[in-house]
Amino acid sequence: xxxxxxxxxxxxxxxxxxxxxxxxxxxxxxxxxxxxxxxxxxxxxxxxxxxxxxxxxxxxxxxxxxxxxxxxxxxxxxxxxxxxxxxxxxxxxxxxxxxxxxxxxxxxxxxxxxxxxxxxxxxxxxxxxxxxxxxxxxxxxxxxxxxxxxxxxxxxxxxxxxxxxx
Amino acid sequence: xxxxxxxxxxxxxxxxxxxxxxxxxxxxxxxxxxxxxxxxxxxxxxxxxxxxxxxxxxxxxxxxxxxxxxxxxxxxxxxxxxxxxxxxxxxxxxxxxxxxxxxxxxxxxxxxxxxxxxxxxxxxxxxxxxxxxxxxxxxxxxxxxxxxxxxxxxxxxxxxxxxxxxxxxxxxxxxxxxxxxxxxxxxxxxxxxxxxxxxxxxxxxxxxxxxxxxxxxxxxxxxxxxxxxxxxxxxxxxxxxxxxxxxxxxxxxxxxxxxxxxxxxxxxxxxxxxxxxxxxxxxxxxxxxxxxxxxxxxxxxxxxxxxxxxxxxxxxxxxxxxxxxxxxxxxxxxxxxxxxxxxxxxxxxxxxxxxxxxxxxxxxxxxxxxxxxxxxxxxxxxxxxxxxxxxxxxxxxxxxxxxxxxxxxxxxxxxxxxxxxxxxxxxxxxxxxxxxxxxxxxxxxxxxxxxxxxxxxxxxxxxxxxxxxxxxxxxxxxxxxxxxxxxxxxxxxxxxxxxxxxxxxxxxxxxxxxxxxxxxxxxxxxxxxxxxxxxxxxxxxxxxxxxxxxxxxxxxxxxxxxxxxxxxxxxxxxxxxxxxxxxxxxxxxxxxxxxxxxxxxxxxxxxxx
Ligand code: SF4
Ligand code: SF4
Numbered sequence: 001x002x003x004x005x006x007x008x009x010x011x012x013x014x015x016x017x018x019x020x021x022x023x024x025x026x027x028x029x030x031x032x033x034x035x036x037x038x039x040x041x042x043x044x045x046x047x048x049x050x051x052x053x054x055x056x057x058x059x060x061x062x063x064x065x066x067x068x069x070x071x072x073x074x075x076x077x078x079x080x081x082x083x084x085x086x087x088x089x090x091x092x093x094x095x096x097x098x099x100x101x102x103x104x105x106x107x108x109x110x111x112x113x114x115x116x117x118x119x120x121x122x123x124x125x126x127x128x129x130x131x132x133x134x135x136x137x138x139x140x141x142x143x144x145x146x147x148x149x150x151x152x153x154x155x156x157x158x159x160x161x162x163x164x165x166x
Numbered sequence: 167x168x169x170x171x172x173x174x175x176x177x178x179x180x181x182x183x184x185x186x187x188x189x190x191x192x193x194x195x196x197x198x199x200x201x202x203x204x205x206x207x208x209x210x211x212x213x214x215x216x217x218x219x220x221x222x223x224x225x226x227x228x229x230x231x232x233x234x235x236x237x238x239x240x241x242x243x244x245x246x247x248x249x250x251x252x253x254x255x256x257x258x259x260x261x262x263x264x265x266x267x268x269x270x271x272x273x274x275x276x277x278x279x280x281x282x283x284x285x286x287x288x289x290x291x292x293x294x295x296x297x298x299x300x301x302x303x304x305x306x307x308x309x310x311x312x313x314x315x316x317x318x319x320x321x322x323x324x325x326x327x328x329x330x331x332x333x334x335x336x337x338x339x340x341x342x343x344x345x346x347x348x349x350x351x352x353x354x355x356x357x358x359x360x361x362x363x364x365x366x367x368x369x370x371x372x373x374x375x376x377x378x379x380x381x382x383x384x385x386x387x388x389x390x391x392x393x394x395x396x397x398x399x400x401x402x403x404x405x406x407x408x409x410x411x412x413x414x415x416x417x418x419x420x421x422x423x424x425x426x427x428x429x430x431x432x433x434x435x436x437x438x439x440x441x442x443x444x445x446x447x448x449x450x451x452x453x454x455x456x457x458x459x460x461x462x463x464x465x466x467x468x469x470x471x472x473x474x475x476x477x478x479x480x481x482x483x484x485x486x487x488x489x490x491x492x493x494x495x496x497x498x499x500x501x502x503x504x505x506x507x508x509x510x511x512x513x514x515x516x517x518x519x520x521x522x523x524x525x526x527x528x529x530x531x532x533x534x535x536x537x538x539x540x541x542x543x544x545x546x547x548x549x550x551x552x553x554x555x556x557x558x559x560x561x562x563x564x565x566x567x568x569x570x571x572x573x574x575x576x577x578x579x580x581x582x583x584x585x586x587x588x589x590x591x592x593x594x595x596x597x598x599x600x601x602x603x604x605x606x607x608x609x610x611x612x613x614x615x616x617x618x619x620x621x622x623x624x625x626x627x628x629x630x631x632x633x634x635x636x637x638x639x640x641x642x643x644x645x646x647x648x649x650x651x652x653x654x655x656x657x658x659x660x661x662x663x664x665x666x667x668x669x670x671x672x673x674x675x676x677x678x679x680x681x682x683x684x685x686x687x688x689x690x691x692x693x694x695x696x697x698x699x700x701x702x703x704x705x706x707x708x709x710x711x712x713x714x715x716x717x718x719x720x721x722x723x724x725x726x727x728x729x730x731x732x733x734x735x736x737x738x739x740x741x742x743x744x745x746x747x748x749x750x751x752x753x754x755x756x757x758x759x760x761x762x763x764x765x766x767x768x769x770x771x772x773x774x775x
Contacts, residue, residue, distance in 0.1 A: 010517075010518050011520065012523075012753075019341075020174070020341070023174050023341055024174055026343075027172060027173070027174045027343050032342075032343060033174065033341075033342070033343055034307070034340055034341065034342045035340060035341040035342075036336055036339060036340045036341075037176075037339045037340070037341070038283070038339075039199050039200060039283075039284065039339050040199035040200070040283060040284030040629070040630075041199075041283075041284050041520050041550075041552070041553070041629070042283065042284070042520050043520070044520040044521060044522065044523065044550060044553060045518065045520055045521040045522075045523065045736045046517065046518050046519050046520030046521070047517025047518045047519075053420075057420050058306070058307065058415075058416040058417075058419035058420050059336075059413065059416035059417040059419065059420045059492060060336060060340040060341075060342075060416075061336060061417060061491060061492050062492065063421070063424075063491075063492040063493050063496060064493050064508070064509065065509060066424070074518070076517075076518070077517055077518075079515035080515050080516070080517040107752070111752065116752035116753075
């Protein structure tokens, strides 16, 4: 089992949390995993990217054209991060209108749930629904339970299921 | 938590765990990306320790180093933690410690930032160590960084020398599944033995100490545990080898695997780039005609190898600037092994640039400064507020604390010309003020520099995630301590004009700034200090007391774009089609500081129920 995933967004959108949930799912499935994250200045609303490599890898970074899956929380990043993804890789995009890739208005759904940041887990649900990731619904839900602060677990799961059920 | 449990941990957390599991009891750090979470993780995990710990966010890196050093003199294991430019601040004690040595194990963790992602330079701590004659370890993954720490303390205690562990951004901020180990109970009562010949070494002692250092370095370079590791090839590429260290080694391993080349060529991983093993150097000279040396950021291994067939940074085959990303390594390897060239990718678009948060008090302060002194000179400094650049309110950013001395320098230069001088408005964060601003302020007052220093006090070290600052009166562990207020320090530095103002109140701030300007221009004017005080919007306590509100754009809007271009709140954007501004309700916190920016009063704040 080997999969290379990128999570792309802008600072403050919860890209890091989404990355950790996916990586935790790998840990729970007993698969080696490495991630890299953006910290510091770029986190202040700027474009951020994290990478997740699932399986026996040594480096956390992803080379051009090697990512199997891209989860984009900010549609405008497509131009910036598309080159990292394989030509036949899967794009899962938080977007309102029509366009390339699997699309879902994750922000709109999250807003209805009361917190726009939850768009990250709505997008995850969408990716799992399309079987884009190495992990299934149970693994993701378990990882969310483990990582979300106790009083937000239910809300987080709800966001995930909203995405999962389209 | 069971001892063998596998956890997904960030490189910095792995290093924090490694320090605890090696019995380190005194840890002093100054926050700085990418090193910050090391200390943070020790604070979080401190219950795991078998005995008492002393953990501190020191006011700067020199002090952190000296605190850890003295603890080592008593026999305890200690660590000083900083980022690469922090080592510049700690350079003085760091260099001398190389000669004088340590007693209890001492490890200095210096996180480098090739790229650089979040730093003023991409300097290489390994080269600094070569200059300082300090052994340095270069891990290639979070797990390896952790695994190196116990042996690093053993090495430190065997030779009584400070040892540097040098992770880089991609290690510090990667996550990996790593096993937790047991934390030992050290039972090492502190005991300091005075040895003036060593601990006060005057020049008379130093040649002897330097000689002893040289001898130790020679022995350390031959330590079996720290010799480069060989993954042999199958002989299909005789006389050729790859040499790598740090995260670049990891990129290379994955790349060789993806290209189907794993196990076809001799591959060396260098664990300790300085002092480099002489037997390794000899072996490479004897056995190989061609070598590719991959290391970040400077040719530290390459210089020591001085191998005639080495391809690396010196000849320009390996890029000399920036991070050696997997793509960069791919291009270099393809050249070296005559492989198919990697696919060329067009220049990627630029993403969203970073910006001060919606509602950030710094934005309000910068805007008012700029409105009040449109022709001012604006030296600034390191922190979130560096982003004041976007607003045109930051003209220089040099290194921690430099803004006040630079501001004074600007004034002195203009003064020489006689006549009028521009208003110099220095901006400095509260944490930076304590770090290196105070001596600069004293100097500016002493030299009667007519400048305005605005201390942007948001009551936290926001850039690195909110570490406590001295005026909060809490320690690294959250224990109460004496709060060191800024105002008396400013007054004690001889400043006669001092005002405190909330930057959300732009009229009040404008008034205060004008008074400050009058002061610096008065007959016996000198430094004027304005404390711009409003908590960071990320501060949980500040969030709690905020009443829910949002800003709206009314039909008055003429779509002039002033609010977007001049104020740049990330919640504001211009809808070009409709020719009017829009506010993103998800991001706006209703601070209302943008209201005055609009020339036709089209922005209103409404309370949310
Ligand atoms: S009120 Fe204005 S400045 Fe404050 S967060 Fe909202 S849009 Fe930004
Ligand atoms: S809100 Fe005011 S400043 Fe912004 S575009 Fe409209 S008229 Fe211009």
